[in-house]
Amino acid sequence: MRILVLGGTVFLGRAVAQQALAARHDVTCAARGSSGNPVDGVRFVRVDRDDPAGLDALDGKFDAVVDVARQPAHLRHALASLAGRVGHFTFVSTGSVYADNATVGQRADTAPVLPPAPRDAEDPSRDAESYGSCKVSGERLVTEAVGAGRAFVCRAGLIVGPEDPSGRFEYWVRRAARGGEILAPGTPDDAVQFIDVRDLAAWIVEAVERGLAGTYDGIAAPISRREFLAAVVGEGAPLTYVPQEFLAKYEVAPWSGPRSLPLWLPVPEYAGFMSRDVTPSLAAGLRPRPLAATARDTAAWLTAVDAGSAPGGRSIGLTAAEEAELLATWHGSSGPDLYPR
Ligand SMILES: NC(=O)c1ccc[n+]([C@@H]2O[C@H](COP(=O)([O-])OP(=O)(O)OC[C@H]3O[C@@H](n4cnc5c(N)ncnc54)[C@H](OP(=O)(O)O)[C@@H]3O)[C@@H](O)[C@H]2O)c1
Numbered sequence: 001m002r003i004l005v006l007g008g009t010v011f012l013g014r015a016v017a018q019q020a021l022a023a024r025h026d027v028t029c030a031a032r033g034s035s036g037n038p039v040d041g042v043r044f045v046r047v048d049r050d051d052p053a054g055l056d057a058l059d060g061k062f063d064a065v066v067d068v069a070r071q072p073a074h075l076r077h078a079l080a081s082l083a084g085r086v087g088h089f090t091f092v093s094t095g096s097v098y099a100d101n102a103t104v105g106q107r108a109d110t111a112p113v114l115p116p117a118p119r120d121a122e123d124p125s126r127d128a129e130s131y132g133s134c135k136v137s138g139e140r141l142v143t144e145a146v147g148a149g150r151a152f153v154c155r156a157g158l159i160v161g162p163e164d165p166s167g168r169f170e171y172w173v174r175r176a177a178r179g180g181e182i183l184a185p186g187t188p189d190d191a192v193q194f195i196d197v198r199d200l201a202a203w204i205v206e207a208v209e210r211g212l213a214g215t216y217d218g219i220a221a222p223i224s225r226r227e228f229l230a231a232v233v234g235e236g237a238p239l240t241y242v243p244q245e246f247l248a249k250y251e252v253a254p255w256s257g258p259r260s261l262p263l264w265l266p267v268p269e270y271a272g273f274m275s276r277d278v279t280p281s282l283a284a285g286l287r288p289r290p291l292a293a294t295a296r297d298t299a300a301w302l303t304a305v306d307a308g309s310a311p312g313g314r315s316i317g318l319t320a321a322e323e324a325e326l327l328a329t330w331h332g333s334s335g336p337d338l339y340p341r
Contacts, residue, residue, distance in 0.1 A: 001025045001026070001063040001064055001208065001209065002025070002026045002028070002060070002061065002062050002063050002064075003020050003025045003026065003027050003028070003062065003063065003064045003065075003066065003208060004028045004029075004030065004058065004062040004064070004065045004066070004082075004086070005017045005020070005027060005028070005029045005030070005042075005065075005066045005067075006030055006031070006049070006055075006065060006066070006067040006068065006069060006074075006078055007029070007030075007031055007066075007067070007068040007069075008027075008029030008030070008031055008038050008039075008042065008044075009029065009031045009032075009033055009034075009035045009036045009037060009038055010035040010036045010163075010165060011159065011163050011164060011165055011197060012068060012092065012156070012159055012197055012200060012201060013029070013031075013066070013068050014036070014038065014039055014163065015163075015197045015198055015200070015201035016066050016201045016204050016205060017029050017038060017039050017042050018039045018201070019198070019201045019202050019204075019205045020205050020208070021039065021041045021042060023205055023209070025205075026043075027041070027042040027043070028042065028043040028044075028045060028058065028062070029042045029043070029044050029045070030044075030045045030046075030047045030055065030057075030058060031044075031046070031047065032046060032047065032048055033046055045057055045058055049069070049071075049073075049074040049077055049078070050073075050074075051077075052076075052077045052080075053077075053081070054077060054081075055077060055078055055081035055082065056081055058081070058082070060085070061085045061086070061087075062082070062085060062086050062087070063086075063087045063088065063208075064086070064087055064088040064089070064090065064208040065078070065082065065086045065088070065089050065090065066090040066092070066204055066208065067089070067090065067091055067092065067142075068092045069091075069138060070124050070125070070131065070134060070135070070138075071122060071123055071124065071125075071134060072116075072117065072122045072134055072137040072138055072141060073122060075091075075137075075138045075141045075142060076141060079141060079142065079145040079146070083145070086146065087150065087211075088150050088151075088152065088208055088211050088213075089142055089145075089146040089150060089151050089152070090151075090152040090154060090204055090207060090208060091138055091139060091142040091151065091152070091153050091154070092154050092156055092204070092218070093135045093138065093139050093153050093154060093155045093156070094131070094132065094135050094155055094156055094157075095155050095156065095157045095158075095217065095219065095273065095276065096131055096132035096135065097113045097114055097132050097133075097135050097136045097139065097155060098111050098112070098113055098114070098132075098272075098273075099111075099112040099113055099114050100112055100272060101269065101270045101271075101272050101273045102268055102269055102270070102271055102272050103271075103272045104191070104271050104272050104275045105272075105275060105276070105277045106272055106276055106277065107217075107276070107277045107279070107280060108155055108215050108216050108217045108276075108280065108281075109214075109215060109280065111276075113136050113139075114132050114133045114136050115133060115136065116133055116136045116137040116140060117130050117133040117134045117136070117137050121133075122134055122137065135155075139153050139215070148213060148214075149213050150211070150213060151213055152204075152207050152208075152212050152213055152214065152216075153214070153215040153216070154200075154203075154204060154207070154216055154218040155215065155216065155217050155218055155219075156195065156200060156218040156219065157193055157194060157195055157217060157218065157219030157274070157276065158193065158194040158195070158219070158263070158274070159194070159195055159196075159197050159200060160194045160195070160196060160197065160294060160298070161196045161197040161198060161294050161297065161298055162197070162198075162297050162298055162300070162301035163197065163301065164197065164298070166256065166316075167256075167262070167316040167317075168255070168256055168262035168263060168316065169194065169232075169262070169263070169294075169298060170298065170302060170316075171261075171262045171316055171317035172228075172229070172232045172233060172262065172263065172295075173232060173295055173298045173299050173302060174302065175233060175317070176232055176233035176234060176237065176295075176299075177299065178320065180238070181238045181239075181240055181327055182229075182233055182237055182238060182239050182240070182323075183240055183242055183261070183318065183323050183326055183327050183330075184225065184229060184239045184240065184241045184242070185225075185241075185242065185244065185247055185252075185254075185261040185264035186225060186241065186243065186244050186264055186267070187225065187241060187243070188224060188225050188226035188229075188241060189224050189225070189226070190224065190225040190264070190267065191222040191223070191224065191225075191271070191274045191275035192222065192223055192224070192225050192227075192228040192263055192274055193219050193220065193221070193222040193223075193273075193274035193275060193276060194219065194220065194263070194274075195218055195219045195220050195286075195288060196220075196288060196289055196293075196294045198289070199220070199286065199287060199288050199289055200218050200286075202287070203218065203281075203285055203286045203287070204218075206285050207284075207285065210285070212284060212285070214284075216278075216280055216281045216284055216286075217276050217278050217280075217281050218281065218286070219276060219278055219281070220278065220286070220288035221278055221282070221288070222274055222275045222276070223291070227291075228263070228291065231290070231291040231292045231295055232291065232295045240327060240330065240331075242326070242327075242330050244264075244266050244267070246330060247261065247264075247326075248266070250326055250329065252318070252326065254266055254270075256316055257316055258316065259318060259319075259322055260316060260317055260318070261317060261318065262316060262317055
């Protein structure tokens with residue numbers, strides 16, 4: 001098949017291009033080239049999607065397009081430029097489209113979504129809050145333009161694995177390598193949900209080949225934090241679970257950023273964010289690998305990053321000093337081991 005990846009210079013887009021190539025497709029990637037380099041073997045066309053005519057440089061027909069756009073304007077430009085020249089269209093959306101983050105076990109086909117972004121608030125690079133509603137706009141634009149029978153809307157959840165530039169999963173892999181007492185957020189029964197980038201990419205390529213249409217969550221089934229940490233930091237690692245109220249009091253941020261604990265979100269407000277029912281996605285071919293394999297491969301990638309031979313990840317989370325201070329405060333203040341091993 002002739003496949004166009006709009007993006008393809010970083011993480012998921014690169015992985016899709018890589019897997020499409022491995023499946024012997026003819027792959028074109030179109031991007032500016034500022035986020036990174038496309039994989040060897042693709043045809044790379046340098047484009048700027050801020051320019052409404054930016055994609056006019058792409059010639060011919062494509063059996064399928066995979067687009068990771070965040071800005072509705074980029075989709076409008078693409079859908080106009082490629083009108084009549086594309087078959088199947090995969091739009092990589094996000095779990096941030098959902099309006100209800102609290103209810104556990106929601107499904108993509110029935111969960112309510114945010115309203116689309118207003119036309120004057122369509123740039124999530126300027127306003128991060130608009131990210132989810134811009135993706136809602138994108139989903140609608142694609143489905144209306146290519147028709148529901150040819151559109152695969154893939155709402156990715158947290159994407160993890162080698163080459164992840166976000167640093168979120170990386171925090172736990174690096175934390176495992178450092179050893180010592182580990183501060184674990186919340187409770188061992190909290191739900192944690194994510195997808196290995198390679199599994200998501202493989203599913204997208206398979207969806208393209210099969211012409212899968214419809215709206216699905218691109219994420220593995222949820223597991224408990226206990227299972228997550230056992231696979232990533234090790235069964236016997238000395239974990240100290242610290243409740244979310246303590247973390248909030250000492251200004252530890254959830255999810256991402258400095259002084260944060262990645263993959264932790266406060267409950268009950270976000271109890272639904274990492275506990276989605278993905279039965280339809282698994283039935284439609286998504287095949288998540290064991291978490292231990294993702295952790296092992298991410299550790300190997302980080303070793304290469306640290307040796308300077310690969311593009312770098314980003315460190316977020318707690319510094320060693322912050323974590324030690326928090327643990328000392330926890331043990332000194334109330335100190336109970338809430339979940340003894
Ligand atoms: N990471 C997660 O955990 C997560 C979670 C949920 C959903 N998602 C979604 O999953 C997808 C991830 O995609 P990704 O990993 O490939 O990363 P990305 O950061 O979304 O990539 C954006 C791509 O678009 C290109 N691009 C951006 N602006 C452009 C412009 N003006 N003109 C041309 N190309 C432009 C970038 O290339 P250049 O900069 O080189 O031009 C890059 O290849 C996104 O749709 C994201 O919203 C991610």
